[in-house]
Amino acid sequence: xxxxxxxxxxxxxxxxxxxxxxxxxxxxxxxxxxxxxxxxxxxxxxxxxxxxxxxxxxxxxxxxxxxxxxxxxxxxxxxxxxxxxxxxxxxxxxxxxxxxxxxxxxxxxxxxxxxxxxxxxxxxxxxxxxxxxxxxxxxxxxxxxxxxxxxxxxxxxxxxxxxxxxxxxxxxxxxxxxxxxxxxxxxxxxxxxxxxxxxxxxxxxxxxxxxxxxxxxxxxxxxxxxxxxxxxxxxxxxxxxxxxxxxxxxxxxxxxxxxxxxxxxxxxxxxxxxxxxxxxxxxxxxxxxxxxxxxxxxxxxxxx
Numbered sequence: 001x002x003x004x005x006x007x008x009x010x011x012x013x014x015x016x017x018x019x020x021x022x023x024x025x026x027x028x029x030x031x032x033x034x035x036x037x038x039x040x041x042x043x044x045x046x047x048x049x050x051x052x053x054x055x056x057x058x059x060x061x062x063x064x065x066x067x068x069x070x071x072x073x074x075x076x077x078x079x080x081x082x083x084x085x086x087x088x089x090x091x092x093x094x095x096x097x098x099x100x101x102x103x104x105x106x107x108x109x110x111x112x113x114x115x116x117x118x119x120x121x122x123x124x125x126x127x128x129x130x131x132x133x134x135x136x137x138x139x140x141x142x143x144x145x146x147x148x149x150x151x152x153x154x155x156x157x158x159x160x161x162x163x164x165x166x167x168x169x170x171x172x173x174x175x176x177x178x179x180x181x182x183x184x185x186x187x188x189x190x191x192x193x194x195x196x197x198x199x200x201x202x203x204x205x206x207x208x209x210x211x212x213x214x215x216x217x218x219x220x221x222x223x224x225x226x227x228x229x230x231x232x233x234x235x236x237x238x239x240x241x242x243x244x245x246x247x248x249x250x251x252x253x254x255x256x257x258x259x260x261x262x263x264x265x266x267x268x269x270x271x272x273x274x275x276x277x278x279x280x281x282x283x284x285x286x287x288x289x290x291x292x293x294x295x296x297x298x299x300x301x302x303x304x
Contacts, residue, residue: 031125032113036106039156042088043102064089068152069137071144087133089154105156112167119170121278128224132162132217139216153210158217164193165221194218268294
């Protein structure tokens with residue numbers, strides 16, 4: 001059986017339509033859509049779940065109270081969880097930005113995230129998005145502390161910025177149509193987005209927007225594009241399980257070419273499964289060379 005004969009060794013173009021380029025496997029909602037649903041549900045709950053301290057005192061939104069990121073969280077390390085939870089909170093209806101805050105973020109995530117998920121896979125997309133939230137929170141916290149400007153930040157903008165930059169770098173020649181009106185290549189949209197955040201960070205823009213968080217997320221998107229899945233592999237829970245899993249005792253035999261058949265077959269199945277789950281970009285250089293070697297040996301066997 002050759003590499004191309006295995007059911008999970010297929011190009012993304014051969015994947016069934018409706019699975020967003022093949023990462024869906026057995027179908028169902030993509031991670032991008034699930035993130036949008038989770039964020040909207042949390043926003044609705046946060047808008048409804050309020051407590052009243054007393055007459056004349058503004059009501060407190062409980063999820064925002066305990067989940068928004070404060071710049072001085074570093075002095076309360078037990079609140080480090082806020083580096084993640086703030087990314088699922090948004091401005092409420094009674095606030096000035098209100099509904100537009102969550103609508104714009106989720107629109108960009110839906111427009112860009114599904115395309116990026118095609119190459120990252122489900123697990124890769126989820127980790128990429130969550131790390132984008134953390135990267136933006138760390139950047140905003142550091143700049144806020146250095147500038148002596150306390151406050152809170154919330155919203156998915158940092159993670160969305162990471163998704164936008166990651167998508168624009170991976171597919172620069174693709175075109176995007178904003179609200180069905182303005183059409184431009186993705187590289188142009190990426191440059192425009194970063195430029196607006198840079199101008200905002202230096203004081204040209206709405207002071208209530210956490211531009212430094214956006215730039216932190218964008219930086220993570222660029223770093224991931226540069227170094228690929230090597231970042232995400234370190235956070236792959238399956239890698240940790242495999243590290244502590246007892247390896248099966250295989251009887252190693254050599255074929256006519258002197259290759260250790262059982263060991264190579266085990267490694268081949270592992271790499272092809274990873275290729276199916278996470279995409280070609282997830283493979284390391286050693287794994288790519290191993291696949292090339294196995295393909296070469298298979299062609300030699302068939303030719304003989």
